[in-house]
Amino acid sequence: MPARSTRRQFLGRTAALGAASLLPAASWGRVLRANDRLRIASIGCGGKGWSDLVATAASPHVDVVALCNIDESKDHLGRAAEKYSSAKLYTDWRRLLDEANTFDAVIVSTPDHMHAPISLPAMQLKKHVQCQKPLTHTVHEARQMQTAAKKYGVVTQMGNQIQSHTAYRTAVAAVHAGVIGKVHEVHSWQAGKCRWRTVDDRPAGTEPVPTWVHWDEWLGVAPERPYVSKVYHDFNWRNWQDFSNGQLGDFGCHILDPVFMALKLTAPTTIRGEAPPMNREVWPKSEKIVYEFPGTELTVGKSIRVTWYDGDDVFPPREALGLPESYKLPGSGSVLLGEKGSMVIPHVAMPMLFPEERFSETDMPVVAARDHYTSWADACRGEDQATSNFDYSAPLTETVLLGTIAARLPGTTLSWDAATMKLGGAADVQAMLTKKYRKGWEPAWI
Numbered sequence: 001m002p003a004r005s006t007r008r009q010f011l012g013r014t015a016a017l018g019a020a021s022l023l024p025a026a027s028w029g030r031v032l033r034a035n036d037r038l039r040i041a042s043i044g045c046g047g048k049g050w051s052d053l054v055a056t057a058a059s060p061h062v063d064v065v066a067l068c069n070i071d072e073s074k075d076h077l078g079r080a081a082e083k084y085s086s087a088k089l090y091t092d093w094r095r096l097l098d099e100a101n102t103f104d105a106v107i108v109s110t111p112d113h114m115h116a117p118i119s120l121p122a123m124q125l126k127k128h129v130q131c132q133k134p135l136t137h138t139v140h141e142a143r144q145m146q147t148a149a150k151k152y153g154v155v156t157q158m159g160n161q162i163q164s165h166t167a168y169r170t171a172v173a174a175v176h177a178g179v180i181g182k183v184h185e186v187h188s189w190q191a192g193k194c195r196w197r198t199v200d201d202r203p204a205g206t207e208p209v210p211t212w213v214h215w216d217e218w219l220g221v222a223p224e225r226p227y228v229s230k231v232y233h234d235f236n237w238r239n240w241q242d243f244s245n246g247q248l249g250d251f252g253c254h255i256l257d258p259v260f261m262a263l264k265l266t267a268p269t270t271i272r273g274e275a276p277p278m279n280r281e282v283w284p285k286s287e288k289i290v291y292e293f294p295g296t297e298l299t300v301g302k303s304i305r306v307t308w309y310d311g312d313d314v315f316p317p318r319e320a321l322g323l324p325e326s327y328k329l330p331g332s333g334s335v336l337l338g339e340k341g342s343m344v345i346p347h348v349a350m351p352m353l354f355p356e357e358r359f360s361e362t363d364m365p366v367v368a369a370r371d372h373y374t375s376w377a378d379a380c381r382g383e384d385q386a387t388s389n390f391d392y393s394a395p396l397t398e399t400v401l402l403g404t405i406a407a408r409l410p411g412t413t414l415s416w417d418a419a420t421m422k423l424g425g426a427a428d429v430q431a432m433l434t435k436k437y438r439k440g441w442e443p444a445w446i
């Protein structure tokens with residue numbers, strides 16, 4: 001059971017709760033220079049948010065000035081409050097944004113359904129944003145995030161940190177250098193077990209909300225539903241359509257990232273999904289999504305097919321990969337089939353080239369890792385660059401989320417025009433680019 005004492009202990013540092021508008025009243029952007037310190041606020045500082053916070057605060061130029069978490073227990077708000085003892089504490093991100101003159105940048109590490117609703121008003125206040133992956137819960141939100149980042153001139157970064165790992169950087173550089181030639185097909189997969197799939201439908205009944213959990217704030221923009229322990233908060237929200245995009249949403253922005261970057265992909269033109277029938281609550285146990293992208297200078301022909309597979313022990317068919325039988329596929333990753341040979345990009349390990357004998361003399365220079373977190377903090381201060389900025393990561397997220405729409409319409413080929421945001425191929429499919437928001441919680445669209 002979580003340590004309840006934190007609630008009383010931290011109350012003195014916690015901003016008062018209460019109703020206020022969602023929209024920021026004024027802009028508090030501060031132009032930072034290299035000698036300035038970056039004041040960061042972390043929203044969702046438990047779970048992955050804890051490591052996002054600690055890794056970013058490792059920068060010698062960062063001060064952690066505010067922490068927000070809907071759960072006041074030790075594992076969530078408590079641990080961060082103890083480590084960053086001078087930070088002001090909040091349980092409602094809206095109250096944090098009300099005090100926008102106290103910080104320069106936010107880290108948003110909440111469940112996916114709250115990424116855009118929190119990040120959009122933060123950007124409107126000219127706050128730099130680091131936001132977890134997938135960037136958003138809907139395609140419309142992703143486009144809004146990209147547009148907002150440009151409009152407000154803020155420094156942004158999505159939390160697909162493997163992009164900065166030496167393994168992914170080496171793979172991307174090798175494809176750009178033409179090591180496997182132009183690429184004609186890609187298969188990507190996540191064959192791991194879903195630890196978060198605890199139930200297959202909405203549980204009956206309710207439970208009292210623990211005194212240290214702010215359930216209404218956890219739900220945020222999502223429709224109301226009763227609190228049930230271990231089913232939603234924490235971590236297991238991934239199972240649910242209202243809060244997440246299932247296995248593809250969870251891993252697509254990692255595993256498809258080096259594919260996107262290596263081949264300079266932009267947006268798919270068609271998307272076709274296969275998945276077992278699903279209810280309106282949880283994501284399916286497996287998915288296969290076939291994307292067709294326009295060809296690029298790194299691909300063969302006018303278009304390139306990228307096929308995604310997920311599910312417990314679900315791998316691409318071996319015969320499609322042309323790899324030696326003796327080679328055991330990693331649990332997740334991609335195979336890029338090129339004119340000169342194939343590259344396997346495991347998630348996460350160094351890339352491998354096949355046939356091995358053909359590449360035995362090939363030099364694949366190792367590219368050093370970057371620090372995904374402190375490079376964002378440095379970029380906020382006018383130094384360095386954030387490589388997974390929303391101009392890059394929003395289109396990647398859109399691609400992933402279009403796949404989750406296709407999974408709901410198995411066997412249907414959807415057409416996508418990214419410029420006009422027109423999704424076709426099935427009745428009413430355009431409406432699936434967005435969703436209904438809880439009354440009173442509508443996001444601050446730009």
Ligand SMILES: NC(=O)c1ccc[n+]([C@@H]2O[C@H](COP(=O)([O-])OP(=O)(O)OC[C@H]3O[C@@H](n4cnc5c(N)ncnc54)[C@H](O)[C@@H]3O)[C@@H](O)[C@H]2O)c1
Nearest residue numbers: 044046047048068069070071076109110132133159234235
């Ligand atoms: N990049 C990665 O490798 C990686 C790994 C794990 C999770 N993630 C991403 O990180 C995010 C969080 O995932 P998680 O597994 O840590 O989830 P989690 O449920 O374990 O943790 C979320 C944290 O945010 C808090 N929180 C929830 N709603 C909040 C709100 N409205 N305001 C403030 N705090 C709130 C929770 O109390 C908890 O501390 C997700 O977007 C997920 O996809 C990324």
